[in-house]
Amino acid sequence: MRVSGQCLCGSVRYQGEAEPRFQVKCYCTDCRKVSATGHAALMGFSADELRIRGDAKEYRSKADSGSDVSRAFCPNCGSGVFARVSAMPGMIFVRASTLDDPSIFVPQLTVYASRAPAWDPVSPDIPAFDERPPPS
Ligand SMILES: [Zn+2]
Ligand SMILES: [Zn+2]
Numbered sequence: 001m002r003v004s005g006q007c008l009c010g011s012v013r014y015q016g017e018a019e020p021r022f023q024v025k026c027y028c029t030d031c032r033k034v035s036a037t038g039h040a041a042l043m044g045f046s047a048d049e050l051r052i053r054g055d056a057k058e059y060r061s062k063a064d065s066g067s068d069v070s071r072a073f074c075p076n077c078g079s080g081v082f083a084r085v086s087a088m089p090g091m092i093f094v095r096a097s098t099l100d101d102p103s104i105f106v107p108q109l110t111v112y113a114s115r116a117p118a119w120d121p122v123s124p125d126i127p128a129f130d131e132r133p134p135p136s
Contacts, residue, residue, distance in 0.1 A: 003043075003050065005098040007079035011054045012072075014082065014094065018049035021091065023105060025123070028064060028112040034071055034080055038120025041096035042083065043105055050092055056081055065132060109133070 004015035022044030031040035056072035063069045068086040073079060083093045096105035110128035122128050 001104060003045065003094070003104065004100045005081070005094060006100070007054075007074035007077050007081050007098060009074060009077035009079075011076045012056045012074045012079075012081050013053045014050045016045070016050035018045045020045060022093070023096075023108045025107045025110045025126075026112055027110065027114075027116045027120075027122070029115060030061060030063065030069070031112075032115070032117070034059075035095075035097075038117045039110075040080075041105060041107065042093040043096055043099075044088075044091050044093045047084075047090055047092040050094070052082070 001019060003018045006013040020043045024042050025039050026042060027039040032038055055075065057075040058070045058072045060068055060070045065087065069083060071083045072081050074081060079098060080095050081098050082095060096102055099105060107123065107126055110122050110126060111133060112131055113122045113128035114130040116122045
């Protein structure tokens with residue numbers, strides 16, 4: 001599918017012809033903090049399928065899982081645009097909030113559902129894990 005998006009000001013853009021490998025809503029505390037709402041909506045792609053333009057700044061932190069997570073945001077307008085996780089090299093997780101056409105995001109899974117605030121309820125129609133899904 002054609003995938004494109006950008007931050008609020010347009011300094012950071014991405015586009016490509018790519019198929020999502022993961023489409024997930026994450027309610028972990030870190031995603032809540034950085035998302036500006038109750039959860040992050042993330043679409044995972046093979047990183048070589050998307051071309052990123054602009055100088056995103058990255059903030060690194062340790063996830064619950066022990067992985068290093070690098071969250072990229074626009075230094076001009078502050079929008080979070082994409083993330084990378086050390087446990088999944090070669091993947092890039094785009095924030096569905098930045099898509100030009102947000103309807104292409106079809107979440108398949110919710111993680112850290114136990115941390116969802118009452119004002120941002122978990123979708124009842126897709127599988128939800130209280131924390132991380134069991135390793136496959
Ligand atoms: Zn921007
Ligand atoms: Zn998360």
